[in-house]
Amino acid sequence: MPAPEQTASGTLLLIFIQVSSRALTFAGNQFLLRFLSPSLLGIAVQLELVSVTTLYFARESLRVALQRRTSPTTATPITDPVKKVPPSKVAQEKDSQTVVNLSYLAVLLGLGISTFFGFSYLQSAPQEVTGSPYFNTSFRIYAFATLVELLAEPAFVVIQQKALYRERARAETVAAVARCLAACSAAVVGNRRGLAASILPFAVGQAAYALVLLTLYLLPVIHVSSNENFNLVPRKVAVSTSQEAYHANLFHAGILSLAATMYMQSIFKLLLTQGDALILSFLSSLADQGAFALASNYGGLLARLVFQPVEESSRNTFGRLLSAPPSGTASRERTIASKDQRQALKYLANTLHFYMLMALPLVSIAPYVVPVVVGHVIGVDWYTASTSSLLSTYCYYIPLMAVNGILDAFVTSVATTSQLRVQSLWMLLFTGIYGAGAWAMLKKFQLGAAGLVGASMLNMSLRIVWSGRFIKSWLRGEASDAAAVQKETIREALPATSSLAVTGLLVLALRMNVLSDLEDDRGELNRQLLGFLVAGTVLLGSTM
Numbered sequence: 001m002p003a004p005e006q007t008a009s010g011t012l013l014l015i016f017i018q019v020s021s022r023a024l025t026f027a028g029n030q031f032l033l034r035f036l037s038p039s040l041l042g043i044a045v046q047l048e049l050v051s052v053t054t055l056y057f058a059r060e061s062l063r064v065a066l067q068r069r070t071s072p073t074t075a076t077p078i079t080d081p082v083k084k085v086p087p088s089k090v091a092q093e094k095d096s097q098t099v100v101n102l103s104y105l106a107v108l109l110g111l112g113i114s115t116f117f118g119f120s121y122l123q124s125a126p127q128e129v130t131g132s133p134y135f136n137t138s139f140r141i142y143a144f145a146t147l148v149e150l151l152a153e154p155a156f157v158v159i160q161q162k163a164l165y166r167e168r169a170r171a172e173t174v175a176a177v178a179r180c181l182a183a184c185s186a187a188v189v190g191n192r193r194g195l196a197a198s199i200l201p202f203a204v205g206q207a208a209y210a211l212v213l214l215t216l217y218l219l220p221v222i223h224v225s226s227n228e229n230f231n232l233v234p235r236k237v238a239v240s241t242s243q244e245a246y247h248a249n250l251f252h253a254g255i256l257s258l259a260a261t262m263y264m265q266s267i268f269k270l271l272l273t274q275g276d277a278l279i280l281s282f283l284s285s286l287a288d289q290g291a292f293a294l295a296s297n298y299g300g301l302l303a304r305l306v307f308q309p310v311e312e313s314s315r316n317t318f319g320r321l322l323s324a325p326p327s328g329t330a331s332r333e334r335t336i337a338s339k340d341q342r343q344a345l346k347y348l349a350n351t352l353h354f355y356m357l358m359a360l361p362l363v364s365i366a367p368y369v370v371p372v373v374v375g376h377v378i379g380v381d382w383y384t385a386s387t388s389s390l391l392s393t394y395c396y397y398i399p400l401m402a403v404n405g406i407l408d409a410f411v412t413s414v415a416t417t418s419q420l421r422v423q424s425l426w427m428l429l430f431t432g433i434y435g436a437g438a439w440a441m442l443k444k445f446q447l448g449a450a451g452l453v454g455a456s457m458l459n460m461s462l463r464i465v466w467s468g469r470f471i472k473s474w475l476r477g478e479a480s481d482a483a484a485v486q487k488e489t490i491r492e493a494l495p496a497t498s499s500l501a502v503t504g505l506l507v508l509a510l511r512m513n514v515l516s517d518l519e520d521d522r523g524e525l526n527r528q529l530l531g532f533l534v535a536g537t538v539l540l541g542s543t544m
Contacts, residue, residue: 036197043129044199047139050121051146051206058110059103059153060266064412065259066099066157067315096230097237099161101250102259103154104234110150118143133198141203148210154232155217160316164220171216175209182208261417264424306358307398310351311405318344318413336481344410345475345489351406352493359399360499364506365537367392393450400460407467414474426466434459502539 036044122130122139129135159168183205190200218232225232236249245253321344371388415423434455441451475482494500 036199039128040132040197040199043132043135044202046121046125046129047142047199047203048206050117051142054110054114054117054146055149057113057266058150059106061262062102062106062255062259063157063160064262064266064315065255066102066160067319092228093230094237096158096161096225096228097235098252098255099157100154100230100232101234101237102252102255103157105251105256106153107150110153111147114143114146114150133196134200135198138199138203141200141207145203145206145210148207148214152210152214152217155214155221158221158224158232159217162224164224167216167220171213174216175213178212179205179209258417261420261424262412265412265420265427307355307402307405311409314347314351314406314409315413317347318410321347322410322414336479338479341478342485345485346492348406348410349489349492352403353495355399355402355406356493356495357499358402360495360503361537362395362399364503364510366395368510370395389448389450390453393453397453397457397460400457400464404460404464404467407464407471411467411470415470419470423466423470427463430459430462430466433462506539 118139156168158164183201186201186204190198221232234250237246237252239246239249247253247256321340371391411423412420437455437458438452441447441455445451447454472486475486479485
């Protein structure tokens with residue numbers, strides 16, 4: 001098991017990946033906006049959605065299953081009689097070959113999904129999309145880039161298994177640089193040659209990203225495979241005992257079953273994470289989709305920079321500390337919570353406490369500051385009242401997104417297969433509620449994109465409540481001192497009472513009608529409101 005220092009270092013590197021990638025994407029997009037209209041950005045968003053959806057469906061469930069089951073070998077390995085390799089070396093070789101073999105299922109699945117999604121998109125896309133300049137060329141480049149990213153999956157799973165965080169950070173950062181440079185260069189060259197404005201720069205950038213990512217993933221993994229004697233192509237695994245269940249001596253049955261169970265959940269998670277874009281693609285204009293993409297990229301920046309890496313690292317941590325028993329295991333007598341369980345709950349409480357502290361300024365001060373700051377960055381051509389409203393709403397949505405992510409990471413690390421199926425049914429219900437709410441917000445109440453975020457907030461809240469109840473039930477089944485452990489976890493997770501009180505006062509004060517006239521018609525903050533926000537920030541910071 002990796003040391004806590006290695007886990008913390010890995011989390012920081014994952015955050016660095018997101019920061020560098022998003023900073024480069026932000027800089028590149030700011031440059032590309034000079035050459036694009038909202039409609040063209042909307043088309044680019046649609047093509048990216050097809051690519052992201054393909055990759056998500058192909059590999060997400062398997063990645064989560066591999067994080068939970070880091071060592072598939074169930075029996076004690078024996079020394080290889082031919083090569084005279086020590087037992088630990090044999091186990092490493094078998095585990096690595098197992099994850100590589102499984103990764104090719106994601107590649108094959110992705111090939112089928114990309115074909116289906118690509119054909120469906122071409123058949124349903126309106127003439128405004130398919131008739132845009134260089135659309136066919138851009139579509140083919142996006143398809144090529146998606147397939148290249150799929151081929152990088154075998155190397156990625158080895159990097160994750162070996163905790164090669166530095167190598168991953170290097171690969172993804174350099175790939176992000178390549179995407180930014182390629183996209184901006186393509187836009188400049190096209191403009192100088194008098195070519196019509198198009199989404200081609202986005203496609204070129206995506207292809208550069210995929211090619212560089214594949215190359216830099218492969219380089220360290222080839223070295224590792226040479227040292228540990230496993231192949232980066234599917235190869236049969238030597239099964240030493242009947243306890244090790246493999247399909248055709250290639251695919252580990254336990255991990256494959258877990259991945260299949262989680263596959264249905266991946267559908268609901270995708271609908272939640274990409275639901276706004278999917279619904280807008282059916283019910284809104286391309287210009288609205290482009291504006292929403294711009295606003296959501298700014299609004300979700302913190303979530304992608306910090307929360308996503310922390311959630312990914314947390315899945316690894318919980319997976320090592322809390323290995324769920326297989327489905328159907330007989331219940332055992334409850335004992336005092338083990339050291340690993342307490343350590344996992346401590347990690348959960350500390351992460352929630354950190355999220356809660358970040359949430360306080362997000363729900364009190366940020367809704368008034370973020371729209372104004374972003375408005376100055378993107379300029380008057382793109383900034384609208386609906387964009388301002390959407391950015392403000394996102395400030396309330398981000399804390400829910402963060403809390404749901406860490407709770408879901410815990411649940412998927414401890415739940416049995418049958419419990420995961422029950423969770424899938426509840427997620428199906430919550431997704432249905434989200435869909436109905438989103439339709440009502442858009443069509444009936446005409447609230448626009450901000451209404452969609454409101455529907456997502458309802459969905460997130462329902463999922464948080466369910467996860468909290470599940471963790472409470474799980475703890476009661478595991479430990480006789482569940483009540484005390486639960487109380488301690490909640491106490492450590494919540495911020496100080498003084499911080500909550502100051503936050504409440506700030507929210508009430510800023511919502512009062514007395515301050516409503518402190519913001520002028522152009523969305524600028526005058527000195528009085530700015531001074532109030534600064535004072536509130538200082539006061540809130542002093543209580544944390």
